Amino acid sequence: MRCLVYRGPMDVKIEECPRPEISSNEALVKVLACGLCTTDVKTIMKGHRYIKPPCVLGHEIAGEIVELGENVKGFREGERVVVAPYVPCGSCYYCLRDQHSLCKRLFEQFPRPGGFAEFVVVPERILRKGLLKMEGIPPEEACLTEPLACCLHGMKNLDLKPLDTILIIGSGPMGLMLLQVAKLFGASIVMVSDLLDERLEVASELGADFTFNPSKEEVPERVRALTDGRGADKVVVAVGSPRAISQGMSCVRKGGTVLLFGGFPPGTVIEIDPNFLHYDEVNFVGSFGFSPLDFSSAALLIKRRKIRFEKMIS
Ligand SMILES: [Zn+2]
Ligand SMILES: [Zn+2]
CATH class of the missing domain: 3.40.50.720 (NAD(P)-binding Rossmann-like Domain)
Structure with a gap:
């Protein structure tokens, strides 16, 4: 599959990468749209203290489920979804105090390799709380669930x-x-x-x-x-x-x-x-990031067509 690989500041290339494999608790999503966030732009222009090259950027992902691990329940192949870039662990000090975006293990799992690729693997934790169905919503709008959250x-x-x-x-x-x-x-x-x-x-x-x-x-x-x-x-x-x-x-x-x-x-x-x-x-x-509740509320606002995005999508 093709990926946009970030190799360093001002150095990104479309490269051929192996299509990722999923485990029995994961899902494979074909990316239909991925938002370009200020963080992506800043990283590409100047580098980022936490995002180290080489890697695939893009975390505002909407797509279609193309493969499901044998243990995954509640989803079907062909369903349109939005994928959260992270989901808190649920058991650290911050999670237990409802401050989910400060979770110590927030970035432990993420959609692999990243949204600027043809396919992403949705890891188990994100599958449980950060993979939401967005049937009937254009992917360019569905992918804006993350910034709205x-x-x-x-x-x-x-x-x-x-x-x-x-x-x-x-x-x-x-x-x-x-x-x-x-x-x-x-x-x-x-x-x-x-x-x-x-x-x-x-x-x-x-x-x-x-x-x-x-x-x-x-x-x-x-x-x-x-x-x-x-x-x-x-x-x-x-x-x-x-x-x-x-x-x-x-x-x-x-x-x-x-x-x-x-x-x-x-x-x-x-x-x-x-x-x-x-x-x-x-x-x-x-304020930084979002909690699973913010993410699902944002998805609901988008599904109910409460936010106008047409001026933001170019
Ligand atoms: Zn973003
Ligand atoms: Zn936590």
């Missing part, structure tokens, strides 16, 4: 409540999904800021109530004007830049929460006035 996980950590006002900084594909999730979760005002006007136009089309371009206007003033002078209840920083964090801090209200959703370049340092946390009771939270 990350958005749901972020919203959980942010503790978004109905009627909250929210500012999302960054209107890339993740920002566009986050804004739709915020709407679905009942946010009363969804504001989006981005440096590119064309992205803001898409955000408006997808339901953003207000959009701002920080290169042209004072975002904190706009946010305050819309929130009786307070600032947003919740802020999501969906851009990996420290400037976006300071913008988030200047837009959140007292007692509000700022979520650091994206990753930041290694070595990034930010300055915070501790009194801002003490007197203003502002909360900082992070």
